[in-house]
Amino acid sequence: MNRKKLILIAVIATLVGLFIAFDGHTVLTLDNLQRHQDSLQQWIAANTALAVGGFVLIYIAVTALSLPGAAILTLAGGAFFGNLYGLAAVSVASTVGASLAFLAARFLFRDSLRERYAETIRRMDQGIKKDGAFYLATLRLVPVFPFFLINLAMGLTAMKLRTYAVVSWLTMLPGTFVYVNAGTQLAQIEALGDIVSADVLGAFALLGLFPLIAKVVIGFVRRRRVYRGFQKPAQFDYNLLVIGGGSAGLVSAYIAAAVKAKVALIERDKMGGDCLNTGCVPSKALIRSARAADTLRHADRYGLASVPVKGSFANIMARVKRIIAEVEPHDSPERYRKLGVDCIQGEARFVSPWEVDVQTADGRRQRLTARSIIIASGGKPMLPAIPGLEAMDPLTSDTLWQLDEQPERLLIIGGGPIGCELTQAFNRLGIPVTQVQRGARLLPREDQDVAELIQQQFVSEGVDLRLEHAPIEFVEEGGKRVLYCDHHGERVGITFDRVLVAVGRQGNTASLNLQALGIEPAANGTVPVEEDLSVRYPNIFACGDVAGPYQFTHAAAHQAWYAAVNGLFGQFRRFRVDYRVMPWVTFTAPEVARVGLSEEEARARGVAYEVTRYGIDDLDRAIAESEAHGFIKVLTVPGKDRILGAVVVGSRGGEILAEFTLAMKHGLGLNKILGTIHPYPTWNEAAKYAAGEWKRAHAPEAILRLLEKLHRWRRGGADDRRPAEAVSEAAHEPVARRDISQ
Template structure:
């Protein structure tokens, strides 16, 4: 219901009356494209406040100017129209206003990857309202039990260097030096703290659906993914792949004369250039001018259950999303604090290739960068406490990747007991000291990369004032609908989830928009989550591992196709790896899959789609795949399943039937 005011009399409006009034008002207004400011900017399909007031009085829709202003604000508060910059109520002044029906939200609001936001993304259920019969989310290693004792990157000192034209462009887009925060609105439908993937999708999606949104970021919009994660790391991996392709070109009859070397300075300059070219998608300019979000640069802190303070301004909200992510966790190894070391936040600032690189940690970040830098020309040594690299992955798959890295020249010290780190006056080189049964072993490196996990960014948020429960190890506690202990506050991404992937933060944000603003009932436990590690070969996985099936007493069968037996990978010389698919025993229901190959990250989506839509492995065998492709291995697993259904009894019946027809 909305209230219409005429001559100091309030009349309750139902939806039909409101639509009729809107049509009457719209019919008398002068709606056109207008230009204003210097340099002039065009505002499409808008009307002017003082001209509208005059028309409403002339047409006797309002009794006088004051009545016209009250009527205009009633329509504005009902969401019929708004100021073009969401900066003013309806006033008898030279201000521009636009009807919401004239907005093209598909063009205005876009996700960080550039796709248009649609109502279906958020109003249609992302997960089923029904409980899944079997959750297909695999067990993941818990965050390190000692994580609360680990130090954390201090993002106040986050440094993007060198300050060349590319990094200057990046900073201008993601943290403008001269930015002035807007005056806070009286209240917001949604306030988002953190402008990484989860925060940007939450803000863009909500604003695109008509919500009044404030977005708070203390550092760089785009978060880790754009600035110090997915984008720069994959740019380096592509260069590393090119380098090894040239070195191995002779295997394909291509002779390369002379020495082969990598111009590391150019590799890093290319990365900075590409990163800056992608940054407009996540920029302050886009989110304020195109999406319509109020952007506050500064550190947000809860001051109550429905208030957040940033730079002295207090923002009032109906709902809030915490999307502060995490930063590199630094273990308390003696001597490390006094030694120079790199994390993912500083690795991409390098301009010279370290001759010897030590990597502590054998997870995705550590191994991707270990392989890249080895291919660039560093001698890389990986140190890890575990005896298996990529501890969450299928052991067979991890073994294939380890063998590939060893062929590249990467050295491994697995099961390592790190005793201390030595350095002279905080300068390289750095010595990594291991304790073994035979005594100490020392490894001198020119640079040391710490890749020992991530720590959720929960400190300094004033969570106690908001009644939000958390701990430093696991992050913010959320329920299956991503609500915190404060029902008006939600959390997404690395700060609240052990599935630390950009695409996971994206879909958690979509879920929050539906659950927080539109009374949705999506459940995190119903998500089907694929992921990939981008070593060469890649590992990609979706659903349950064998260890999960065994732990849950689920009877299953496994079908495996080695790429050494697939025509396309044979001719490409990419025979390392396999497709491994688990199905429920007695049916073709796919319960989980792992792929190890050069294109595993792309191939896993076929299996994910099949699982999401309920297509079984037997039906996948009937899907025609182009020949020759690596994805044929998936179809061939389906063929193997169908052959397995031919029991001796069934085969005997077929044999007798064929003999009768001869």
């Protein structure tokens, strides 16, 4: 740190120290000002110029040093100088003080924070460059954050001092007037009856209503600003128009039709989207076939003769297609037309915030208007930029289901949920699989112990697992396909027959003509959404994979409710989407099901927690089904049973997790789960036993020792030893033994 910065820090520290030493925080209070009101007014009357100058200097110092008392000083300005002089003094002083705080933050912290948080500061600068003055004006007019935080935060950005000072002065002026005016009325309070005078009540009513009024005005100005250049139609074809017929689009359209709104749904390909056609339904059908093959191959676990698995890959894939066809009517245009939805097959492009141009499947074009529009165009697999990959005719989770011939050696790139599910499924179907993961573990969003259990399972089943292998290039050598990877500096070659890429997904936005609306998608194709899921314009919303941050079918349906309701009724009330309890399941064997925080996330966020573990190898139902492996891990608030997060690694993990998800959603703790009757023997008893583990760890030992003495006294001081036969009999009561945890 250079000498100038050290001097400035020393000066600031000295001034703050003097403020504390002379009890500045007790001087700048309303009670103190009222106690000395008469004497101060007499002195000010005799020394008006000196009083105004001193007041301005004190106000500048308090604001520049971010000390408490600015609000009281503003009221004092009105009380002692009146509306005109008080407003002028406070307005000038607050602007100068804010500018000094802005400059101090920039001088002291900007360079070091820019170096440490380069990407974050870069994004802030982009936003400031594009919309900085308006954003600052919004913060000033509707003070959600204290003004001193605004001063310091803006100093870290690229905003010019002149812009900052002018916008701050103009936008603080209305609020300053309200506070100064309230101060003038406070100065007139001489008796208790004055408190209910019309002038005083009016001043305080204005003070209380100002944030609400400012919010309404800001909303009006923002709408006028964002819609500038577009002509709103005089009437609309639809109340709601939905682009995309996947999970998010279908739920949005269903909700609109249910409340009797006129709604159209535009889908360019197949209704049902990724979930029905290329995602959830086909992958789970494939996983079920793979599980059946594994059961036959290891029938000796169940006292039967294991048999070699012989099957036709073409038949397996044909079964997948049959299952898609069986589920398809649930998402068909015919069903939704009966519900009241106009289903249109075609590709939509935005013309304005209320209009889309649709090119239908038969080549016709039509322009549709709607009061609100929902973007639910879904996502697609991402292909990484690896040299030679395109020449390998790579498979993705979209194109995989067209396979009829069984690959001889399958290479799968990616260790996330999709990559892991398909790796295990194809391996269990008898296809040699090599899984390549750039990172040090599979399922990087899960805790280390979760990933290690899955990795051990994969290796035990014969998967060729290559962790910390970064793909470099694909080549053909001697008639064979080879992937070269970097493994700790060593060039490693992996031969394969077909390659399946599963390294993430990106939003489908390329064909929507979003640039016509000034909407810029992120690098992964998703569109930036507000808390109400609106996209730049108050009447345009997005949900599902195209919105993020969770690219799950159930997350898409969850978002769709908010998008549809806000789109239809947002002029009256808007709802902020709630992500507090978002569960997900990776359908490997064992399943990995999680809701809430993991241990690693809790540590990264600085959240204090306790961990309770229960081994599923202790569960009677798991033992009976030869599935006695895995565990439950629950994070709770230290000393309390409130659940912060839970993960279930084991058979039926997704079903077991539902109980923890319900508890978190409705604020139920582990004691409530423990006190609930669970039928025996079921998989969900595992949730109860996990709660029992927490209860035992938090047993009131002091009370239990007192109870032990009470019971010994009631026995007449008898010896605590039990007869051997009683011990033997108790050992044969597993249900009672477990239920004692209640």
